[in-house]
Amino acid sequence: MxxxxxxxxxxxxxxxxxxxxxxxxxxxxxxxxxPPPSVVAVALVEWVRSGQFFLDLGASLYRVVTGFVVGAALGIALGVLTGQFALVSSLLSPLFHILRPIPPIAFVPIVILWFGLSETGKLFLVVWGVFFTVWLSTHIGVQKVDRGLIRAALMLGTPRRQMLQEIVLLGALPYIVVGLRTAISISFYTLVAAELAGAFAGIVYRIEIAQQNLQTGQVMGGLAALGLMSFIADRLFAAVAERTVWWR
Amino acid sequence: MARTIISVADLSIVFDTPQGQVIAVDRVTFSVAHGEFVCIVGPSGCGKSTVLNTIAGLETPYSGAVTVDGRPMQRPRPDVGMVFQQPHLFPWKSVRKNIAHGPRMLGKSRSEARAIADGLIEMIGLNRFADAYPHTLSGGMQQRVAIARALANQPRVLLMDEPFGALDAQTRSVMQDSLLELRERIDATVVFVTHDIDEAILLADRVLIMSAGPGRILRDLGVDLPRPRSNAIMLDPAYLALKKDCLDLIRSEGRRAFDQSSAG
Known part of the structure; x- marks a missing residue:
């Protein structure tokens, strides 16, 4: 069986x-x-041979990685602040909860007005998409840290100012990791929107150009490349996460 | 009589609940001498854990005076250790690092803390598990680690809140015997909360019997049984006589509370 x-x-x-x-x-x-897969494969090989593929891949990877790192760092920092301090949460959480449900893609028009077709605008979109997911999971994670662990740590003489690094961050880590993993696929969604809005290089940009030239083989090759990138990113993260939350 | 180390005078605690104010602890007064092992027994909801948390410095504010070593308890202090009903071990730390946590927080060097931890691991007989993570240990082993962790700061007072309450009957009786053994070797005053009368008489020099609604102390009973003890003492006539006293008292109190609530 x-x-x-x-x-x-x-x-x-x-x-x-x-x-x-x-x-x-x-x-x-x-x-x-x-087109059949054989045609798609030929288109992919030509794309790689022309040297253009690695330029496109590099441009897309730069946007995804930079946007993810910046968005995740901001999300974790603010999630810890709102999760830990009720006053900060009262100030920021309502605002974040209003902005969070707006699909990041809907910001494309205003981002073009603000930043034109610059890299800044593309990074802004990815950061925006990643930030809210990571913020929310960190916020919840910090709030859900087992009170019993905090009481035990207090009884053992852990100073309050060390509670964050000793207990809270590690206690919230399983939640943060789940948020980061979701944010990886979000960073690819927002990358697509950012490159479709107008770019000069990038996997999705190339898909769009190929579509305009009716090079469907390359369109499908681009889709495959994008899927593979996202898949590898997720798997890499899963492997890292397993080592990060080592006690599970 | 040895000198007093814990003093609880006129302790009252009122909780605000959606149903109004509830008196959890009502003018409780007692003291514990240095080196004594005192058990507080009572039904669930009688406020025994609240009294313990107050001595731990975890329950503030309160009315009355609670002091350990002459200083009022307002916040947790390293000279007062605590073992909870759940082990609450840090899941990301190995057994050794869990036990070393307290000494590290009190400014001991890595190697000093490690030496303290290794000594305690030896004492609780978990040498093979020094580098294991808590989730790989059984409930009884986890609770041993929690006891060792609480002892690592060499507290003058060890508070235990139903530490064996979540364990199965067999593990519980093994843990009771090892606590009795441990007690011969450490120099700490112990206050132990339980709802199990057998456990209280087996372990304690003195048993404080509490009643519920509002929580107050019914009787302060000396346990004059020889040490070292073990579970075998539970068949001793002196033990059984003490147990009968306790049960009679709790039964009549239960009847009084029942009559009162049906009359009211």
Whole structure:
């Protein structure tokens, strides 16, 4: 029973690719709009050979990584502040709760007005998307830290000013890690919006250009590249998270 | 009589609840001499844990006077250690680092703290688990670590709030015996809260029996049984006589409270 599951699992993607190839070549569908995987592969190889692929990849990675790091750092810092200090929470939480539900993509028009097509505007969108998720999970994590641990730490002579580093941050870490992981996929969503709004390089930008030239092979290659990037980022983070929350 | 180390005088605590004010502790007065082992027994909700938390400095404000070593308790102090019903071990620290936490916080060097921790690990017999994380230990082992962690700061007073209440009956009786053994080796005054009369008489030099609603002390009972003790003492006639006294008192108090509440 188990063996057959593994076997079928290993065949899942190859079967899909073969079916795609057969259908795309059968003439049932328009091969220009729905190219077979072999055509997509050729388009990808050409993209890499031209040297353009790594420029695009670099531009996109820079936006995602920088935006994620800045957004996550701000989110953790403010989440600790609002989670720990009721006064800060009273001041900021209502504002954050109003801004948070607005889909980050909806900010594209105003971001173009503010920043034009500059890198700053693209980073702003990614930071904005990442920040609220990380802020909320940190805020909740800090508030949910086991009171019993804090009482135990107090009884052992832990000074109040060391409580944050000794107990609160580590106690909230499992929540923060979940927030960061969600924020990774959000950073890719916002990257798409940022590059579609206008750019000069980037994976999504290249998808858009290829679409305008009816190079559907490259469009699909771009999608595959984007999916792979997001997948690798998630897996890398999962591996890091396992080591970060080592006591689980 | 040895000198007094814990003094609780006229302690009253009122809680605000949605149903109005509730007197949790009503003019409780007692003192504990240096080196004594005192158990506070009573039904749940009688305020025994609240009294203990006040001595710990975790429960403020209160009315009355609570002092340890002559100084009023307003906040936790390292000379007063506490073991809770749940072990509350730091899940991200190994057994050794959990025990070393207190000494580190009091400014001891890494190696000094480690030496203290290793000594205590030896004492609780968990040498093989020094580098293990809490979630890999059984409930009884976790509670041993919690006791060792509380002892690491060499507190003059050790407070224990139903520390064996969450353990199964067998583990509980093993833990009671090891606490009795431990007690022969450490120089601390212990106040131990429980709702189990057998546990109280087995462990204590004195048993304070509390009643609920409002919480007050019914009787201060000396336990004049020889030490060292173990669970075997539970069949001793002197032990059984003491237990009968306690049960009679609790039963008549229970009846009085019941009559009172049905009359009112």
């Amino acid at each position: 188990k063996r057959i599951n593994i076997l079928v699992g290993a065949l899942s993607i190859p079967l899909f690719v073969v079916a795609w190839e057969v259908i795309a070549r059968s003439g049932i569908v328009n091969a220009v709009l729905f």
